[in-house]
Amino acid sequence: MMFSLYLDRNSILHSLDPRVKIIGTAVFTTIGLMVKDPIYSPLIFVVTVIGLRILGKIEIKEQLKVLKPLIPVFVLTFISWPIIIDPWERGVLIGIAYTFRLMGITIMAFGLMMTTKQRDLIRGFTKLGLPYEIGLAVLIALRYVPTIYALAQNVMDAQKSRGLELEKGNFLERAKKMTAVIIPLLVLTIRTAHELAIAMESRAFGASRKRTYLVELKMKPIDYVALAIILGVALLYLGTRLLL
Known part of the structure; x- marks a missing residue:
């Protein structure tokens, strides 16, 4: 018995091509991994939650619900840094940064599954060459x-x-x-x-190396706009990081 995270909503994120959402998740996850600041890491998490609420019409309580099983991991991440870092005040700041960074990356991954059907997500991966x-x-x-x-x-x-x-x-x-x-x-x-x-x-999985698909993915104008925004944000972040 496998539980699905997908939530059927009429939203901008739901209407996007899965390839765009996969690329966006990969880009923003990479940015999240590069951020280690105790101020910007929580900010990225909050922006992600708000973005899923506005663009994906996913309630905040629904987002927090999927994070609930990982609460012990987040707590352990936070409390471990003050123990291993001296002074402990610096460890607390690092713990905040790494905890929210982990939470942000997790909610991005779950957000992808909450706004994309399983078959579309797999098809998106295969169309990207995976x-x-x-x-x-x-x-x-x-x-x-x-x-x-x-x-x-x-x-x-x-x-x-x-x-x-x-x-x-x-x-x-x-x-x-x-x-x-x-x-x-x-x-x-x-x-x-x-x-x-x-x-x-x-279902004869793996019986044939050449697969056929019922639905073919097609990029729409909104997908190209979203992809341009994603790449623009990535370039802006990289440019800002190089200048600073």
């Missing part, structure tokens, strides 16, 4: 995070209905109780991967 198998593997890997989170929530709800109190007790007691969640989750994860493999084999 082999179909690699494009499918990348998409499955990105979709596995919300899938595992949803499975974990189902297992926790099932265990709570049987009387398991996961929230009570000290840290060690709660960690011990989590074994009742982790073991079934591992079983469900392996089963999901197995069912996915069976589904792919039943």
